[in-house]
Amino acid sequence: MQNVIVYVQHKNGATPKVTFEMATLARKLADQLGGKAHALVVGAGSSQLADTLKTYPLDVVHVNDDAHVDGFLLDPVIDYLDAAARAIGSSLVLVANTLGGKDVAGRLVARLGAGVVADATDFKIEGGKVEAVMPKMGGAAITTAAFKAGDYGVATIRPNAFAAQAGGAGATVQPIEKPAGKSYAVVVEKDVEEGTGELALEEAPVVVAGGRGLGGPDPFENMLKPLAAELGGAVGASRAAADAGWVPYSLQIGQTGKTVSPSLYIAVGISGAIQHKVGMRSSGTIVSINKDAAAPIAEFSDLTVVGDAFAIVPELTKLVAASKA
Amino acid sequence: MKIVVTVKLVPDPNAEKRIDPATKRLVRTGVETVLNPYDEYALEAALQLKERIGGDTTVTVFSMAPESLKETLRKALAMGADDAVLLSDAGLEGSDVWGTSYAMAHALKKVGFDLLLVGGLSDDGSTGATPGAIAEYLQMPLVTNARKAEIKDGALHIERETDTGYQLVKAPLPSVMTTALTFGEPRYASLKGIMGAKKKTIAAMSLGDLGLELPVGSAGAKTELLAFAPPAARGKGIVVEAADGATGAKAIFDFLKEKKLV
Numbered sequence: 001m002q003n004v005i006v007y008v009q010h011k012n013g014a015t016p017k018v019t020f021e022m023a024t025l026a027r028k029l030a031d032q033l034g035g036k037a038h039a040l041v042v043g044a045g046s047s048q049l050a051d052t053l054k055t056y057p058l059d060v061v062h063v064n065d066d067a068h069v070d071g072f073l074l075d076p077v078i079d080y081l082d083a084a085a086r087a088i089g090s091s092l093v094l095v096a097n098t099l100g101g102k103d104v105a106g107r108l109v110a111r112l113g114a115g116v117v118a119d120a121t122d123f124k125i126e127g128g129k130v131e132a133v134m135p136k137m138g139g140a141a142i143t144t145a146a147f148k149a150g151d152y153g154v155a156t157i158r159p160n161a162f163a164a165q166a167g168g169a170g171a172t173v174q175p176i177e178k179p180a181g182k183s184y185a186v187v188v189e190k191d192v193e194e195g196t197g198e199l200a201l202e203e204a205p206v207v208v209a210g211g212r213g214l215g216g217p218d219p220f221e222n223m224l225k226p227l228a229a230e231l232g233g234a235v236g237a238s239r240a241a242a243d244a245g246w247v248p249y250s251l252q253i254g255q256t257g258k259t260v261s262p263s264l265y266i267a268v269g270i271s272g273a274i275q276h277k278v279g280m281r282s283s284g285t286i287v288s289i290n291k292d293a294a295a296p297i298a299e300f301s302d303l304t305v306v307g308d309a310f311a312i313v314p315e316l317t318k319l320v321a322a323s324k325a
Numbered sequence: 326m327k328i329v330v331t332v333k334l335v336p337d338p339n340a341e342k343r344i345d346p347a348t349k350r351l352v353r354t355g356v357e358t359v360l361n362p363y364d365e366y367a368l369e370a371a372l373q374l375k376e377r378i379g380g381d382t383t384v385t386v387f388s389m390a391p392e393s394l395k396e397t398l399r400k401a402l403a404m405g406a407d408d409a410v411l412l413s414d415a416g417l418e419g420s421d422v423w424g425t426s427y428a429m430a431h432a433l434k435k436v437g438f439d440l441l442l443v444g445g446l447s448d449d450g451s452t453g454a455t456p457g458a459i460a461e462y463l464q465m466p467l468v469t470n471a472r473k474a475e476i477k478d479g480a481l482h483i484e485r486e487t488d489t490g491y492q493l494v495k496a497p498l499p500s501v502m503t504t505a506l507t508f509g510e511p512r513y514a515s516l517k518g519i520m521g522a523k524k525k526t527i528a529a530m531s532l533g534d535l536g537l538e539l540p541v542g543s544a545g546a547k548t549e550l551l552a553f554a555p556p557a558a559r560g561k562g563i564v565v566e567a568a569d570g571a572t573g574a575k576a577i578f579d580f581l582k583e584k585k586l587v
Contacts, residue, residue: 011489073494074457074467097453098488103469106457109423110430115547116422116454131551141344144552153547156454186466186496194490206586231587249507250486255338256362256506264586266577281559285584287577293564302562303580311570312577319578320587 001130001153002035003091007081008053009100011070011193013045017203018096020164022157023056025123026094027168030059032125038062038088040176042080043069050173057168062176070191072184078107079179085112090151092130097156098202105156114152117145121161121261121282130155139259139281159203160261201251206233206264209253209280210241213269213290213309217246223313224268230320236260236280238270254279268309272297289313326382326476329438330371330406331429331459332364334390334397344555358397364444365404365511370474370504371442372405372512378476383407387436389417389429395527402522403514409525410436414532419543426458431535434463440481441465441501460501468496472507 004026008019023039030037036059041049043066050063062084069076081104085091093108095101097119109116122133124144131146132155147153201207208228210220224235235251242252253260254276265283270276272288272295280286281300288301289309298304305312336356360368368386375382385408386401392413402409412432420428433441441463443456460467472491473484481496486505496502514522532541539545563580567573581587 009488016488073492073496078461099470099486100488102453103457103467106426106454106459107461107467108457109454110426110458110461113547114423116458117548118422118454135556136553137338139556142552142554142556143550145548145550147548148546150547154454186468186494186500188492188494190493191487192490192492200488264581264584282556285581285586286559286562287580289573289577293566298564299561300559303577304562304564305567305573305576306564307567307573308570312567312573315570315574316577319574323578323582323587 001090001092001147001151002033003088004030004033004035004037005081005084005088005091005093006037006039006058007077007093007095007101007104008039008041008049009096009098009104010041010043010045010049013049015049016096016098016159016200017164018098018157018159020056020166021159021162022094022096023053023058024165025157025162027057029092029123029125029130033128033130035091036060036088038084039171040081040084042066042077042176054171054173055166056171057165058171061171061173063173064176064178066178068178068184071188073186073188074103074107075184075186076182077104078111079182080176081108082111083179084176085152092147092153092155095154095156097158101156105154108154112152112154114154115147115150116154116156117147118156119158120155121158135282137278139278158261160205201234201236201253201258202260204234204260205262206231206266207236207253207260207262207280207283208233208266208268209236209238209270210268211238211270211276212240212244214241214246219310220247223310227266227313227317227320230317230324231264233262233264238276267297267301268313270297271295272300326378326380326439327385327437328371328374328382328440328442329385329387329433329436330364330368330442331387331433331444332368332398332401333361333444334358334388334394335361338362344553358394360397360400361444363506366506366508367442367444367504368401368404368406369511370471370508373509374440374474374476385410385436385438387433388412389425389432392529398527399522400514402525403518404512405518407525409527410530411527412530416532416542419546420541421546421548422454422458423547424541424545426455427462427539428532428535428537428541429455430459430462431537432530433459435530435534439499441499443501443503456501456503463501466496466500468494468500469503470505471502472505474502
């Protein structure tokens with residue numbers, strides 16, 4: 001593997017932050033491998049996004065505003081990536097470890113006959129071989145895997161694990177030709193955006209999560225949301241809170257929900273069962289507020305405050321707000 | 326209509342996991358093997374579709390696992406699957422995601438289906454790439470994260486979760502589908518189901534049945550595992566008793582300030 005290709009997941013030019021983290025990572029890996037750093041951005045709004053992407057340290061940004069990409073599920077993207085990878089030659093393809101990214105990675109693995117490393121949080125290049133570090137089983141184990149000989153490899157990248165840094169000489173933006181002679185069967189009949197304007201849980205630098213101890217849906221809205229907003233973060237929940245219907249499942253963190261690793265995780269009224277722990281244990285700093293001093297969450301919190309969350313959280317929100325004034 | 330559901334057999338995710346420092350492998354002793362929880366959701370979706378479509382619709386469970394874990398599949402049969410196929414072979418040991426998908430795709434082609442449901446994630450590996458790779462090897466459409474599915478006029482109509490919201494998607498049959506957890510909570514096996522499962526067939530398949538062109542197992546793997554270790558221990562931190570809101574809030578604020586998080 002010599003070159004690096006970043007697959008840019010986006011919708012009408014709006015892309016998650018992990019794209020820029022990957023663009024920055026691609027430069028570093030390409031330099032160590034002695035190759036070039038490429039990005040592929042296709043679908044409506046791509047040209048506009050390429051203008052931002054070229055300020056990151058990439059060599060070439062391949063672009064096509066092809067609307068087919070948005071009208072059909074997944075397959076057009078795979079054809080573009082396949083074509084780009086074959087044209088560029090031996091390369092490691094970086095894909096965000098998101099719902100959409102995982103689908104792309106899977107099909108691409110079979111299309112290119114490549115190995116895959118998933119949810120990578122660090123890389124090492126040893127003797128020209130790419131090694132990836134990946135937390136597994138919800139962080140219960142840290143694995144390191146290397147690609148064996150082979151022209152292509154696919155890696156899905158954990159959001160928030162790598163720094164994004166614009167800079168460099170400025171990438172060349174280059175049109176990529178639409179793959180010829182393809183027809184697609186899976187039609188996207190409707191595409192609805194929800195919760196726009198809110199920070200994606202996996203990408204948030206701060207997560208304020210609530211559990212059974214909150215007793216209902218209102219404290220999520222009235223108490224956790226204001227604190228999260230002051231800290232520039234997002235609200236999450238334990239399975240108990242999602243199961244009770246207090247918050248949508250999209251906010252659930254844990255074994256059967258999302259895995260997050262923000263710099264700061266504040267757990268409010270969450271006991272910290274293994275189900276929840278595996279979804280957040282890799283957070284930078286963990287603070288928990290719980291009325292029960294014996295709750296398991298204290299065992300892996302950097303700070304545990306034993307007390308009444310309903311009294312503490314609003315006061316904390318005020319302190320954070322005042323510190324910014 | 327024939328629906329096939331793939332299930333993976335994993336160590337009980339509710340058990341605290343331990344790694345043996347000598348062998349660098351997961352300690353399985355004393356930890357029960359169960360159906361991957363995500364795959365139970367896929368099975369639930371298959372059973373719901375079977376009930377809705379009716380007629381001669383059947384649900385077959387497929388798993389790639391050591392022969393010794395065969396009886397774990399009875400749980401799926403007890404939930405309501407009609408039969409099962411187990412692909413076992415010593416030659417599959419050490420297969421990576423690529424090899425697993427390649428072997429499974431060829432086996433699933435032999436099993437045959439109109440709709441294939443694959444659990445979206447595996448609890449022990451969390452790769453999420455397997456469904457896509459299987460679909461690509463089968464040259465079939467892939468529709469992931471379905472929270473609702475319906476078969477109408479011979480096509481699959483799906484409402485699926487995306488990173489930014491949801492989509493309505495139409496796909497032809499046969500197709501490969503994964504389900505979101507919102508599709509429905511997996512049902513419990515009834516006593517009748519548990520009794521009935523004992524009589525259901527678990528057919529055996531091995532590598533010899535597949536006629537693969539490329540090597541699988543450790544020999545064919547495209548990636549190799551170099552290290553498998555527990556994470557750096559996360560010790561218990563400071564504990565503060567807060568008599569009132571202001572005291573608690575100040576303790577947290579000072580701590581965050583010291584860590585430069587505010």
